[in-house]
Amino acid sequence: MPFLLPFLFLLPGGGPTRPAGTADSPPPVDQALASLRSNGLSDLGAFGFLSRILECGPRLAGSPNAACAVERTRNLMVDMGLQDVHLEEVTVTLWERGKTDARVVGLPGGDLPLSAAALGGSIGTPADGVTAEVIQVQTLDEARALGDRGRGRIVFFNRPMPTDVLDTFDAYGKAADQRAHGASAAAASGAVAVLVRSMTLRVSDLPHTGIMHHDEGVPAIPAAAVSTAAADRLASLLAEHGTVRVHLELGCRTVGPVKTHNVVGDLKGRELHDEIVVLGGHLDSWDLDPGAHDDGAGCAQALEALRLLKELPTRPRRTVRAVMFMDEESGGTGGKAYVADPRRARERHVAAIESDRGGFLPLGFTILAEEPVLTAFNRWLAPLSNLGVTFLRKGYGGVDIHPLAATGCVTIGLYPDSQRYFDVHHCAADTLETVNERELELGAIQMAGLAYLLAEDGVPK
């Protein structure tokens, strides 16, 4: 593309617009939102916050790296002048990965290593591993129906995320049951371990981990993700040879309860101190990856949104709060602890916005509410469209803020472009280099814009 003719005669842009409000009276809505947009895109502060968080490394809940991120984000909040910055205790169950070795054995040409990673929460294998024939299935029901054919086997769940759906979160929802419940379904048929195809739309050599559950009433058996490339190779070998044996060693184990923290900081409301609008993401990540999109991005956006709101000449009417939640990945204990904390007794949470779907181009928000609230929210679509918001529709808010929904708080999730998310999700590719500074910033700006409206006017009716 050369330069665009229709824009040729526009004047050069001026500097950032600062709104004209005073300490007592807020600026007009359009002016306030324009200021958030202009200051955000000029400064690109979210990327700086993200870089600082990622310096701690992968942040498995309960790990020293996660503690680093707690300290780091507390300091960032203090440095930017948030009020009542403090930590709130969360008790998480620390899990550690240990050694991983997965290989096809008994092949004429020698063993074939499989790119694999234990699933979060899995028990380990005995120290010398398990070696067994592999049986391939596509669904939990198929695994449960194996009966004696599953006994002593390694069950291999190989149903891909469907590629032909528009929204990759839908595709994930149609395949992730294998990862979460595959081990227990296979254990019901007497299996000794499971391998699960990684949850990604790409054929890649990176294994994608994620939480799994040992359901009650069936034996716990070890579970590992294999990369999609390894899954395809394993399926080919099964098709070729009929019988394939795999050796699996997982050194993973549950260590036990560990104390860690949510990090909380406020921009106190101009009038209604104890009415709260929460902006949040989760500080923890998996241990395999820097957690740039999942969910360093959400934490950085929440911090940046507070910074942008704080730059307005008038504080919003209600308190806007940043919460860095701990331990979303293995059960959302931080979100539950936040609601249970005694400090909540004197507060009323009006709304909470979480960003936990990646730092990609933000497209809109999903709102966990019914009519007529949804229609009322859509009166804000026009002003928010100037920040790039294209929809405000019914949907899930977020794992960390979901416990707030039971308190009458409206929970809302930022919804970005999903096309690239599962290229990086829960694998070593979730790095800072895959984050575009402006796309990340737009998410912060949209969160700040919606938070501004909620903090000024409350939930629309």
Add this chain to the structure above:
Amino acid sequence: MPFLLPFLFLLPGGGPTRPAGTADSPPPVDQALASLRSNGLSDLGAFGFLSRILECGPRLAGSPNAACAVERTRNLMVDMGLQDVHLEEVTVTLWERGKTDARVVGLPGGDLPLSAAALGGSIGTPADGVTAEVIQVQTLDEARALGDRGRGRIVFFNRPMPTDVLDTFDAYGKAADQRAHGASAAAASGAVAVLVRSMTLRVSDLPHTGIMHHDEGVPAIPAAAVSTAAADRLASLLAEHGTVRVHLELGCRTVGPVKTHNVVGDLKGRELHDEIVVLGGHLDSWDLDPGAHDDGAGCAQALEALRLLKELPTRPRRTVRAVMFMDEESGGTGGKAYVADPRRARERHVAAIESDRGGFLPLGFTILAEEPVLTAFNRWLAPLSNLGVTFLRKGYGGVDIHPLAATGCVTIGLYPDSQRYFDVHHCAADTLETVNERELELGAIQMAGLAYLLAEDGVPK
């Protein structure tokens, strides 16, 4: 993000949906569009087409590489079974870059090289270059007003693209006049050469080239882009030393007229053979870069859209045509030649859709039309939203298809996420690796969807 609770109980997705129409009666619209989406996302054919085009290398109009791309895309059209595949002659003015050397001279520590690239169409310097004091300006008017202060100088245009606007095409439109007309504005004050800050929002060491014009009535002087990092260094040196001298050698020159081609292939209409819906992009790129987003992407999407439409059980009512235009970058001669070709005499062009804003997440279409046509188009927003289209709004169609507008053809541009475009535009970073397969494919699917509606129903009224 772990797995999303609301999706947990959805059933696994089925295979791609093939619509139920016959050779004579088209399938219902929603079914046809669902088929385009499902087949496209399953096959991701656009990325394959793009890879094949990029194998030719950078494709400056008139160069052997561009001729390779002409032959390559003709073969791709033949292989996929398009009809009347043929070349249409275009005469372009070949320009070549030759040597580039730009450096700050006379510094105590020795010369400081500046990352630079001649602007397309620029004359070269004398063989031994020009060496002159640099004077910095922000606007064309400022350059024209230099008068004697510009005489014998190298004028340095250093007005950045404004960062604080949402749409980066707007930001580009507010800065690109320096690149296009900076040389002539400076020549009016007697300057001997110009350096222009690269058109990107990033601080980077890559120079971004692009077309410039030697306006009539003023002397032609050499013009080069400098990287944004080099521009910042040069500005710092000027601030520090007051006087800074630069040596510039550009070996670029206009070679002369060369014959090359547009590439055309049809999916003939079921009923109205001579009523045409064009889908296009441009085959040429700059010589510095592989032209993945600009505009290999648009060509690949047009080819893929035809492939998807051809897979429908019923051909659309009107002819849908893929056109790979030549020479968008230095003046749109291919687009003009297409309209002027005698073959057009027996055809009526209903609509033309161009993709030339990058292969990023597609968000909607800009339509060069007035009311009530725009409102009529928006009746299609609901079915097209199932392909991810978020708007159908008034706007420019595209450089290559713009000459068709004068024939009564409605011209339409695919509009993707603009946030990442100027990171890669006209520089060496515009590579295949920066293209996401699914985002690229969605653009092809959206083009196919809108083309299907236009080919079945004509321009809505």
